[in-house]
Amino acid sequence: MALLNKDGSRLDGRGVTDLRPLKITAGVLNRAAGSCLIEWGRNKVLAAVYGPHEVFPKHLTNPRRALINARYIMAPFSSQEEHGRSGPNRRSIEISKVARHVFENVVFTERFPKTMIDVHMEVLQSDGGTRVSAITAASVALADAGIPMRDLVCGVSVGRVDGKLVVDLDKYEDNLGESDVPVVISPRTKELLLFQLDGLLSKKEVSEGLDMIFEAANVIREKQVQALADKFKDVDSGDLQ
């Protein structure tokens, strides 16, 4: 099955480095300290941040820093295929773990000892690239909650379909393509905070793929900043002085 059109464009008409339509909205929930809805292609992910609050279970309390409690989960109706089972599965447990590592890197956890910060990522509709969408949204939700961070992280995937490297794979390209590399970076330091890879790739392809990701991250970052600016546009800075 061909995954690229004869003119080299992708089945949905995108060029190899084009992102799907991306919309980020900050502050969409009332009770959470911070929240964000990301709509990226058909993906819809809602991120919410609670805390810093007391640690539960208590014996995990770290006297030196806050714990990050990251939870990535897919709703049972989120996929285009069959009804999924609700609750965590092996895949979501693994993704929650590596997502937690991302936020442990950027959040100034040492400023909130003996506490816990919850980062919930609910995938409501999925279409490939949900983990990078979720982490991109959660980063905005953390900023919305006023949690001090070293950087606003963002992510996107790169992969090879029909022998060509393409950015921001949808579900079809992910399933039928030859590889998938979801990456989360810190745009400020250019460090890879989440890096996973599946499929056969040469070193050169990994290198080129990462350059495509760094390029795409500029666009994503801009949308994140804009979402936060929109949320806080009515705040009168005069009150803060």
Next chain:
Amino acid sequence: MILEEIKEDYIKELLKQKKRIDGRALDAYREIKITKDFIQNAEGSAIAEVGGTKVLAGVKFDIMTPFADRPDEGVVMFGSEFSPIAHPDFNAGPPDENSIELARVVDRGIRSAESIDVKSLFLEEGKVLGVFVDLYILDHSGNLIDTAGLAAMSALKNTKIPKVEDGKIIRNEFTGKLKLVREVAVTTFEKIDGVIIADANSEEEVASEGRMSLSTSSDGFVCSAQKSGKAGFSKQELMDLIDLSSEKSKELLRHI
């Protein structure tokens, strides 16, 4: 383990001079030993030892219904068990996130490398052979992932395909060996205070801020990657690690 935590400062001090707590070079693995066919009742098995770490891999076959989107392919499944006999901090119970991550990282390397010819496991419409690879951690002295990967590859390389008659497996009769299309090893590197080392022991793992696991095949492809832990990696660090992983995976695969 508190004893391992106390050594953290000492490990970091040594690494500043490019030295390791057990005297190894930064990129050196501990001694590797493979024991094949340890479990005769399994269709394939192997114990891999890397230094003081010991992992037993067992391979069993069953008749299965194929996945709907892959009707002509056998099913391959990886599980792992962090047995309480292996470490004072391991408790009996359902797999935790470390156990799940280990099984999935080993799985992804072997699956992406297309090591097992899954089409050869097709029996008839609606029936395929399922291959279950279970990774039993017996002794944990660091670098479980690479040891488990090595145990899995060794076990699969010595796996016999059971005879199937009238839709049933005849145990202890075989039609031949499981053919491996491509061999792959997972290599894990830990980052401690900015210094990257291969094959960390358990004390070094406690001191580590982040790790990168790369599976590279015998013909030089990167088959899977998993970054874990708080520390980030630069692109250059990743590129250097791909080279080092290719070199080290050849070294590891010589033992299987």
